[in-house]
Amino acid sequence: MYVAVKGGERAIENAHAWLAEERRGNGDVAELSLAQIREQLSLAVNRVMAEGSLYDPDLAALAIKQARGDLIEAIFLIRAYRTTLPRFGATKPVDTGAMDCDRRISATFKDAPGGQVLGPTFDYTHRLLDFKLAAEGGESLEAPKAAPRHQPTPHITEFLAGEDIIQREPESEAAPGDLTRQPMSFPAGRDIRLQSLTRGDEGFLLGLAYSTQRGYARNHAFVGELRIGTVAVEMEIPELGFAIEIGEVELTECETVNQFKGSKTEPPQFTRGYGLVFGQTERKAISMALVDRALRWRELGEDDLGAAAQDEEFVLSHSDNIQATGFLEHIKLPHYVDFQSELELVRKLRREAGADATREAAE
């Protein structure tokens, strides 16, 4: 009569088998290839690479396939794989000023050296379902091409820096911390903060960034510049004694220019927020820049307004979706023992409060 205790092992195996079948879906429908996911769901691939903190489109495509399209699950697969990889060293900082830009826009200047380049954006599309896409067998499409630009595209904020009207970022040769190799402690420092934000959950950062726009630590941000493109990754090889290019990565970089009336310690000037994220991930990069700026209140001598986006410990402790989803979902695990002890406690407290007696009297 008592059946609940045994059978966990077989139940797990059967659940896994069913999961595999569901993942494949109807066998009459052609199976997705990793190349299809990589090429046609590239923004999903980008998000998985960014929040998984591993730049590998093929592995990200595999993770998406294995996770049945659940991107947080895919990010989790990538993170778990990433921790097992050996570390050979650190690359030199990438030079985003030398980026080959696919997209580069500024909301602060009508035109600037390098121009406004819209690139492959959804921005001005009308969000009407395109039923032509439902018909399969469409040919590959080719967009008109302009001659590529060969000079580097300067950062917009550099034009403001020349006038000294925007806050200068302190230069540093210090090696940045690594949040995957050191336990988090607060205050975290901007290096760790930016690392945490760039791998943080897009939805969480979007919500926080939005809250600053709606008045919770309001700080009006202009998109000084948003650029998307590829940069070379260089690494110094000890045996060679000089740096060589080992590959390139696609990045989205956002610099916001924020109003600033000055504080006790700083003169009136524009201030900056910064976002840098793997892949074409501009919603995330803009969100990151807004949250970064909100978190800089202390360094700029601003007031703590008690807003969520200003609270470093709050933001960094809750931005990681792998930590959050794991802890949230662990409440599915058995809690018979704690629940039993609560049951006994509540029964005892009710007895002592005479609740049972009162109810009986009422019946």
Place this chain on the structure above:
Amino acid sequence: MTQDYNFAYLDEQTKRMIRRAILKGLAVPGYQVPFASREMPMPYGWGTGGVQVSAATLTPEDTFKVIDQGSDDTTNAVSIRKFFEKTAGVAVTEETEKASVIQTRHRIPEAALREDQILVYQVPIPEPLRFLEPRETETRKMHSLQEYGLMHVKLYEDISQHGAIATAYAYPVRVSDRYVMDPSPIPKFDNPKLEMAAIQLFGAGREQRIYAVPPYTKVVSLDFEDYPFEPTKADHACDLCGAEDSYLDEVILDDAGNRMFVCSDTDYCRSRREAGHVGRLGEEAA
């Protein structure tokens, strides 16, 4: 795209880092040592802290046992046991007696553990003061100053409101007269067992903390002279093995709400039944 993993999954550098944290934890009983927790192939909140501590503790000669809610066969216990069978190739057992390393969630085995055993706890929220003060920066200060008044006020308020301390599990303890510690969500029935011969290690993966209670260390459950700590359990005997001294799970049997009570420690129950003890419904179940 295949990969061979190191013994017990983690690389040696990581295991060394974890062992250092464990040693520090043993040297300062009850103190939460920050460590650079790794992302594991199971979710945070599902035992990643315990798994990392076990990985750093296991040797190829060890015999490993995993329990969740006292049982070896609950789904997550099965999953963790299989993980180490696969990545470490260690012997596994369901018998408390035969295990050298026991990973547990929410229980301390009923049978007394020995000096040559290690008990590894999975910890969700290592900070006993967390629900009184959400900020880590504040709670660390409170520990360093032994500023535990807030906790006593909370326990006092329970008594004034409910006539009893309204904490049934994860009941806070003071270790070695110094640190207030969260014993993980074990029922308070288990608290007296925290003074034991075995090494007790606590791992919280998501929160990046390891702490420890060395063998024979003084562990006191917080209370007041006039409201002493009371380990409680259901007022029944096990319906399968008749044990009156073990923690019991309540099982609903039918639509009429009939219940039975059985040992939560399945190995304890099994060994008692094998020794001939029979509870109220024991024969029916056998």
